Amino acid sequence: QVQLAESGGGLVQAGGSLRLSCAASGRVFSIRAMGWYRQAPGKQRELVARISISRGGSTIYADSVKGRFTISRENSNTVTVYLQMNSLKPEDTAVYYCNADTVVEHWGQGTLVTVSS
DSSP: OEEEEEEOOEEEETTOOEEEEEEEEESGGGOOEEEEEEEOTTSOOEEEEEEEOSTTOOEEEOTTTTTTEEEEEEESSSEEEEEEEOSOOGGGOEEEEEEEESSSEEEOOOEEEEEEO
8 A cells, every 4th residue: 555645735825836745655666656636626636747756757747837837756765746836826726636656546635725816
């Protein structure tokens, strides 16, 4: 099993920045990729950014966050993934969920990001 612990959400004004962290523990050697998803009220959960845990560390981003958000990872005894969010917009307001892809998918509990106009 993989456990995910998220942190870093909060309230910020439009144009501001936040950094989310997600620390994975447990069977981290089985993780192939990690990512951040978000779900705004009344909307479906959507991919924000994803990063491979392999040496290459390839990334993908939703078009809506390209150039503003950066995903990165730190591999040690645990695996930690960060989402640096700059130039935040009110439409970025959502619950952000960390995801770890192994044979099965694992989800964090979510952290709320609120961007005020």
